[in-house]
Amino acid sequence: MAQITIDKLGKVYTGGTHAVEDINIDIADGEFIVLVGPSGCGKSTLLRMVAGLESITEGTVSIGGRVVNDVEPAERDIAMVFQNYALYPHMTVRQNLAYGLKNRGTSKPEIERRVAEAAEILQIGAFLDRKPRALSGGQRQRVAMGRAIVREPAAFLFDEPLSNLDAKLRITMRLEIKELQKRLGTTSIYVTHDQLEAMTLADRLVVLNKGRVEQIGSPLEVYRKPASAFVAGFIGSPAMNLIQARAVPHLPGTGHAGLIGIRPEDLHPATDGQIEMKVDAVEELGATRLVHGNIGGENVTVTLPADADLPESLRLAVAPGALHLFHAETGARIA
């Protein structure tokens, strides 16, 4: 159990490129933080700097009040779950779980107790004596989690742990990870590029773009009040429509904004609507349908109930409160 403080953290490679820059995050004890962003945004680098697998060139990382910049990964009291699980292929599941404890000189009965406990929690007791190659993807994932929890570390670090699983399993495991983390109350940092995974898991989200923090906040805060056009377009599925203000000159309440963001579910058909959309394509999702079309030359997506009429052009209205206004150049939120 520990709080983690990331202060003015940066990573500069020789040659001067910044992988991450000026990162400040205060993580409370027991909090579940998700780092999310497109590939190449520096989220994995950031996690690896916390783990000690990547050197820190600027700022500090503190775990439990202790600056760990120059502390070996083994001494940081963290456990990490890797994307490819990184199970030791020549050891049985039991040996995989015990390896970290053995290296730390934990007594034999204590190792046995903890391995049994982790196996019980993760329901992997049946294949403790198998080698990783004899396990399915989901089982390997559980073993990787088991290896993290037997150590009873101060923090869990997850590096895209679900991205090698199929879609269905990913949803189940997502729930299990969340539940497990709540039960153990261990501070966790979780890296993903999947915004849905980020939304469902996080106590707080950290949205990263090009090595910088775009926004930190609870999933709903980030969803309702995205701090920038980037966050607005990244969080939420289907993505928020971002259109040039001049494409909708008649819309009231847009002020001096250059960019207007409207979520697909905030556009409603209305006979007196100020916006006219030409329909290009329709995707049926069962309960709803996604209508793709064109407003004043900009591509727009609208979520409509599945039973709504579909004329060739729609008149749409939007509630003034549902508008997100962004600065044309910087992309920063105006209102």
Added chain:
Amino acid sequence: MKRALFHNKFLPWLLLAPQLIVTAIFFLWPAAQAIRQSFLREDAFGLRSQFVGLANYRALWGSSEYLNSFKVTLIFTVSVTVLTMVFALLMAVAVDRLVRSEKVYTTLLIWPYAVAPAVAGVLWWFIFNPSIGILPYVLSQIGISFNWIYDKTDAMIFVVIASAWSRISYSFLFFVAGLQSIPGSLREAAAIDGAGPVKRFFTITLPLLSPTTFFLLVVNLVYAMFETFAVIDATTLGGPAQSTNILVYKVYQDGFVGQNLGSSAAQSVVLMVIVIALTVIQFRFIEKRVAY
């Protein structure tokens, strides 16, 4: 495997012919000759030969020189193999740690492999030569006398180094490839699991290298036993006092220098049996994939 259909009965044989002919002329026929010869004894002028049954083999087991050659071969083979593999692994681990200059070192380290064994032998002959060589000179400066012309141990050290040298490159390449196929995340996971660099090497890296190691072990054993003829022939000629006369070299010496064809043939049959045994072991194990 894809099955090709030939309408002409002779075409497949024709296509296989070059390989089959080479194998027949250079392997099967000499092997058959050796087996036949091993049961015969020739007279001093090579005019008549006489069937003697297992007498040649029996003579081998009674010969202290032959048993000595067995012992010499064992020491030589084990030393060459161990020296080659330990050194190659050390180099490979060192190169694997490099990020940018890795290719340069790898290229430099494979050069010795391009040197023919006889040339390598001559090269080391010059370096180790007691009267004109640089190494005995340097060693004498620090008070160590090194003369393989009359010292048995020095002679053995000399041929072991000369034989291992050109072989290190080959093993090195395989070890580098083996090391690079181990995912970096495994070593990172082990580092987080509290294993220091040394422990990581012995508990993670080495076990994961075991298929490579085993393959190299067999290949290097076979090399040291059977392909070091040229090195010995270019350096010690089996001496002094039989101290570096390994089995392969003795076959040549007894047969072509000593003209004792029957005994030489019997020795090559023994060698053949050893090669077959090693090959069988290799295939059995490689199919099982060692370790994991």
